[in-house]
Amino acid sequence: MTALSATHRSRTIVYFICWLSLIADGYDLYVYxxxxxxxxxxxxxxxxxxxxGTVGSLALVGMLIGSLVVGIxxxxxxxxxxxxxxxxxFSTFMLVCSFAPTWELFxxxxxxxCFGVGGLLPTAVAxxxxxALPERKSLTLGIVLTGPALGTVAASLSSMLLIENYxxxxxxxxxxxxxxxxxxxxxxxxxxxxxxxxxxxxAQAKEISQAYGxxxxxxxxxxxxxxxxxxxxxxxLGIGLRGRTLRIWLVTLLSMLTMFGVSTWLPxxxxxxxxxxxxxxxxxxxxxxxAMLGTVIASMISxxxxxxxLVVFGFSTAAAALLLMTFNPETALMMxxxxxxxxxxxxxxxxxxxxxxxxxxxxxxxxxxxxxxAIGRLGAIAGPTYGxxxxxxxxxxxxxxxxxxxxxxxxxxxxxxxxxxxxxxPIPGSQPEKSTTLPTSK
Numbered sequence: 001m002t003a004l005s006a007t008h009r010s011r012t013i014v015y016f017i018c019w020l021s022l023i024a025d026g027y028d029l030y031v032y033x034x035x036x037x038x039x040x041x042x043x044x045x046x047x048x049x050x051x052x053g054t055v056g057s058l059a060l061v062g063m064l065i066g067s068l069v070v071g072i073x074x075x076x077x078x079x080x081x082x083x084x085x086x087x088x089x090f091s092t093f094m095l096v097c098s099f100a101p102t103w104e105l106f107x108x109x110x111x112x113x114c115f116g117v118g119g120l121l122p123t124a125v126a127x128x129x130x131x132a133l134p135e136r137k138s139l140t141l142g143i144v145l146t147g148p149a150l151g152t153v154a155a156s157l158s159s160m161l162l163i164e165n166y167x168x169x170x171x172x173x174x175x176x177x178x179x180x181x182x183x184x185x186x187x188x189x190x191x192x193x194x195x196x197x198x199x200x201x202x203a204q205a206k207e208i209s210q211a212y213g214x215x216x217x218x219x220x221x222x223x224x225x226x227x228x229x230x231x232x233x234x235x236x237l238g239i240g241l242r243g244r245t246l247r248i249w250l251v252t253l254l255s256m257l258t259m260f261g262v263s264t265w266l267p268x269x270x271x272x273x274x275x276x277x278x279x280x281x282x283x284x285x286x287x288x289x290x291a292m293l294g295t296v297i298a299s300m301i302s303x304x305x306x307x308x309x310l311v312v313f314g315f316s317t318a319a320a321a322l323l324l325m326t327f328n329p330e331t332a333l334m335m336x337x338x339x340x341x342x343x344x345x346x347x348x349x350x351x352x353x354x355x356x357x358x359x360x361x362x363x364x365x366x367x368x369x370x371x372x373x374a375i376g377r378l379g380a381i382a383g384p385t386y387g388x389x390x391x392x393x394x395x396x397x398x399x400x401x402x403x404x405x406x407x408x409x410x411x412x413x414x415x416x417x418x419x420x421x422x423x424x425x426p427i428p429g430s431q432p433e434k435s436t437t438l439p440t441s442k
Contacts, residue, residue, distance in 0.1 A: 010212050014131045015140060017185050018124040019147045021087050024178030025120045026151020028090050028113055029063075030288075031175060032056060033264040034152075034159035034281050035168040037271045045103040049268070053388030055107045056264050057381045062111040064377035066118025071370035074123065075232060078199075079192040079366060080185065083123045087182040089116030094175030113175075121148075121353070122373050126366035129357040130192055131212060138307060138354055142299020145350035149292035152263070152346070156285035160278050194362040232367035236360075245368070247418055248356060251311075252376030254411035255352055258318060258404050259345040261383030263287065265391065265400065266338070273397050286335045287342035294343030295350045306420045307355040311348055315412035318344020322405035326398040344408060349376075358421045379407075 033056075039045055040052050047055075066086070074082050093113035100106035125141065132140035158171045193214060196205035209215065236245045266287060270280035298310040321340035329337070353369065360368035390400045 011131050011133075013188050014190065014212075015128055015144055017181065017189050018083075018128045019144045020181040021083060021120060021124050021178070021185065022144065022147025023151040023154065024087060024091065024175070024181050025117055025124075026148030027155045028094050028151070028175045028178065029117050029148070030152040030263055030284075031094075031155040031159070031171060032059065032110065033267060034155045034284055035163065035171055036264070036268050037280055038159075038163045038168045040268065044101070045106065047103055049391055050388055051103075053264075053384045055103075055110060056384030058107065059110040059114040060260065060377055060381040060384070062114040063118035064374055064381060066115040067122065067370055067374035067377055069115075070119035070123065071233070071367055071374060074195075074366050074370065075198070078195045079123050079127050080189050082119055083127070083189065084182050084185045086116045086119040086123065087178045087185070090114070090120075091116075091176045091178035091182065094172050094178075097175075098169045098172035118373070118377065122366055122370040125353050125357050125369055127189075127192060129365060130194060130362055131214065136303070137358065138302040139299050141354045141357060142295050142302070142350070145299075145353060146292045146295050148350070149288050149295060149342070149346055152288035153285060153292065156281050156288060159281050160285070164278070192366075194365070198363055232364040233371065235364050236368055236371060244359075244418060245371075247414055248352075248359070248372050249375040251411055251414050251418070252349075252352055252356075252372045253379035254407040254414070255315070255345075255349045255379070256376040257379030257383045257386065258407045258411070259349050259383070260380040261387045262341060262345055262404050264384045265387035269387075269391065269397055269400050272391070283335065283338050286339045288346070290339030290342030291346035291350070294347035298343075298347060298351055299354065302351070302354070307351055307358065308415065308418060308420045311351045311355060311415050312412050314344045314348030314351055315408050315415060316344070317341075318348065319405045319408035319412065322401040322408065325401035328397055348411075355418075355421065 036052055040047060040049055070082055070086070090113040093109045093116070096109035097106055097113065100109055124144070124147075128141055128144045129137060154174075155171070158174055159168070162170050190208050190212065191204070193205040193209045196202070196208065235241065263284065266284050267280040270283045275283075294314070298314065302310050318341050321337040321344060325334065325337050325341075328334075353373075356369045356372050357365055386403070387400065390403045393399055
């Protein structure tokens with residue numbers, strides 16, 4: 001076995017663990033939407049759409065808090081421990097959801113599970129980005145970020161196969177497969193060299209960097225550089241980054257409002273439109289497949305043209321597809337439009353995550369992504385409640401489609417004001433990183 005093949009295999013296990021963890025993340029996050037048709041107005045909970053929407057939003061409050069807490073703890077505990085802890089937490093409370101005898105306990109368990117979900121994505125993306133080859137970073141992140149969409153596919157299929165005969169409970173119980181990812185991460189996943197270097201463990205950082213064929217992290221190369229002088233959070237809002245960071249936060253918020261609003265209520269909206277339980281969930285399956293396929297294709301294209309154009313295109317695609325859905329087309333065309341919405345919703349958020357991971361240097365990458373996702377969770381929290389309000393108006397598919405097209409249009413407009421990312425010019429006030437592409441203009 002050559003040194004090159006050993007390095008390749010070592011990198012692959014990092015990507016695989018991050019990907020598998022995100023599959024569990026996607027399953028546990030989106031399973032709520034797939035099971036709503038079997039929960040609203042049904043035994044044992046007999047809840048209304050308004051109650052379900054409130055719990056959906058409260059669970060996403062847990063995800064917001066998780067993102068914020070992880071943004072602080074990552075700099076103290078390291079990315080490996082945070083990833084393992086996050087997966088263990090949401091997998092455990094998915095089991096609690098499956099056995100909950102009351103709506104109140106179910107809601108509380110859902111809240112805690114989403115707390116763990118909120119901490120995983122920025123950690124997994126930051127790790128995958130750090131270990132990725134610079135020339136293949138977009139493609140690597142694109143493949144890793146198919147995890148949440150694949151998890152949504154798994155949640156949709158589980159609901160279609162199990163709910164009719166066994167109720168929603170076993171669908172939640174299956175969410176505990178995240179324990180496998182946590183065990184693999186604990187045994188095989190290395191710690192972030194950037195974290196080790198930033199916390200003074202330079203020798204360990206160099207050892208891991210050499211073992212995986214990485215360049216030395218900036219903090220290990222220059223202990224007196226700007227990245228070592230200011231906290232990561234302060235750097236995000238420092239001179240040269242403040243305006244861009246705020247726009248990134250707003251774009252992420254609009255993306256998550258669209259994504260979580262549509263994914264939470266799509267099966268119920270279609271059920272109200274006259275589709276059966278299996279057919280209504282199949283629309284979420286189409287949404288997820290569109291997101292997964294679109295993410296991979298967009299990542300391949302972004303290797304040539306950059307991530308920013310793909311984000312703008314994704315937002316625009318979602319808006320166009322949603323507007324066309326207001327005409328209530330035939331089922332086959334509706335399914336295609338839903339798939340395009342998946343690409344423009346979840347797929348666009350994946351591209352935004354890629355953009356953020358490339359925008360910030362390694363020393364502040366996890367914090368930058370964590371804060372963007374935390375602010376974005378405000379949109380995620382608003383999405384289910386926004387959807388419940390639209391459903392209450394009785395405007396059906398047309399009203400809901402138009403309502404969610406608006407934030408997609410705004411997201412595309414704001415993304416146009418952000419810079420492209422390129423591998424040559426550093427962000428003002430930061431140290432350049434060999435494996436990170438950075439913006440070239442304001």
